[in-house]
Amino acid sequence: METLLDIKNLSIAFGNDLNQQVRVVSDANIQLRYGEILGIVGESGCGKTTLARCILGLLPPSGKVVGGEIDFCGKDLLKLDKDSKREIRGKEVGMIFQDSMAALNPVRKIGVQFTETLTARMGINKVQAKAMAIELLTKVKLSNPTEIMGRYSFQLSGGMRQRVMIAMALALKPRLLIADEPTTALDVTVQAQILKEMYSLKEQFGTSIILVSHNLGVVYQVVDTIAVMYAGTVVEYGASSEIFNKPNHPYTKALIGSVPSLKESQEELISIAGTPPMLHSLPDGCVFHPRCRFASSICRLKKPNNIQTVTGVQVACHKVKQSAAKEGEGNIA
Numbered sequence: 001m002e003t004l005l006d007i008k009n010l011s012i013a014f015g016n017d018l019n020q021q022v023r024v025v026s027d028a029n030i031q032l033r034y035g036e037i038l039g040i041v042g043e044s045g046c047g048k049t050t051l052a053r054c055i056l057g058l059l060p061p062s063g064k065v066v067g068g069e070i071d072f073c074g075k076d077l078l079k080l081d082k083d084s085k086r087e088i089r090g091k092e093v094g095m096i097f098q099d100s101m102a103a104l105n106p107v108r109k110i111g112v113q114f115t116e117t118l119t120a121r122m123g124i125n126k127v128q129a130k131a132m133a134i135e136l137l138t139k140v141k142l143s144n145p146t147e148i149m150g151r152y153s154f155q156l157s158g159g160m161r162q163r164v165m166i167a168m169a170l171a172l173k174p175r176l177l178i179a180d181e182p183t184t185a186l187d188v189t190v191q192a193q194i195l196k197e198m199y200s201l202k203e204q205f206g207t208s209i210i211l212v213s214h215n216l217g218v219v220y221q222v223v224d225t226i227a228v229m230y231a232g233t234v235v236e237y238g239a240s241s242e243i244f245n246k247p248n249h250p251y252t253k254a255l256i257g258s259v260p261s262l263k264e265s266q267e268e269l270i271s272i273a274g275t276p277p278m279l280h281s282l283p284d285g286c287v288f289h290p291r292c293r294f295a296s297s298i299c300r301l302k303k304p305n306n307i308q309t310v311t312g313v314q315v316a317c318h319k320v321k322q323s324a325a326k327e328g329e330g331n332i333a
């Protein structure tokens with residue numbers, strides 16, 4: 001499968017003053033192929049949203065890319081001017097954020113917002129736009145779409161609003177859809193439905209999707225690949241089937257071990273001792289070493305490079321490297 005998005009050595013910092021810049025994403029390397037769903041997971045504050053917003057060219061003013069490239073269909077997104085970025089954002093890259101209430105205009109009916117977007121972006125007339133909006137709302141399984149078109153956002157449930165956002169994002173048939181915590185505000189049954197719909201987008205339209213979530217238990221059923229982030233660093237990245245079955249990095253292991261639905265019911269859930277470091281005072285060596293039960297002196301001194309296991313998973317861990325050399329595979333302990 002061909003690569004749609006290639007993030008190479010991307011580093012992002014906040015702070016306008018060079019001396020006080022805080023790096024929130026460090027040397028991230030992630031690829032997304034056509035028709036694939038990539039999950040970006042990790043604890044709150046590890047840089048997931050910053051990374052997703054950077055792809056969209058939507059970093060806050062104090063956020064700066066301090067290194068790397070984001071190659072999308074052969075173009076470096078970081079080198080495009082504002083207009084070209086806006087054009088790509090509208091037509092080729094769609095987005096859905098957690099807070100659908102904030103994303104929709106509260107004083108305009110859903111139908112008005114939807115048809116205006118379609119007429120402006122697709123050059124079609126109002127009648128065509130209305131028909132298309134209804135068709136898309138039906139596709140995301142909203143029953144009675146005509147009635148929904150006549151409602152305001154506050155008259156819809158969280159799940160309905162999120163479906164409206166998905167339908168709007170889909171209207172332009174983006175090659176890439178970035179969904180940042182799209183189900184976090186929803187109850188569990190609605191979460192499952194929304195994820196199912198995301199999956200069917202990939203199946204029906206071949207849309208590539210980046211699903212950002214702090215909850216591995218939510219995304220694991222739909223993602224093809226997964227990037228596990230810790231304190232701004234991608235610590236493990238590769239095929240989700242490999243990572244879920246045989247996680248390599250101690251943080252990934254702990255993350256999987258701490259999700260009830262991913263554990264056998266009789267097994268004890270693992271909690272991760274300690275808290276993530278403050279990004280303005282990261283530890284030397286491996287960012288995870290203060291919480292890692294396998295840490296040794298090298299982990300405290302030297303930042304691990306990414307190594308590739310025999311299953312093609314990239315892992316940033318000194319211990320995996322030692323084990324891989326010894327045993328011919330990437331898993332530790």
Ligand SMILES: Nc1ncnc2c1ncn2[C@@H]1O[C@H](COP(=O)(O)OP(=O)(O)OP(=O)(O)O)[C@@H](O)[C@H]1O
Pocket residue numbers: 014015024042043044045046047048049050051060062214279
């Ligand atoms: N506008 C900003 N100015 C300064 N620092 C920021 C800004 N936005 C985010 N940060 C910092 O960047 C770091 C990464 O934040 P980010 O929102 O990307 O994390 P996240 O993994 O998406 O967390 P969450 O799951 O809580 O949304 C955090 O330490 C955060 O405080």
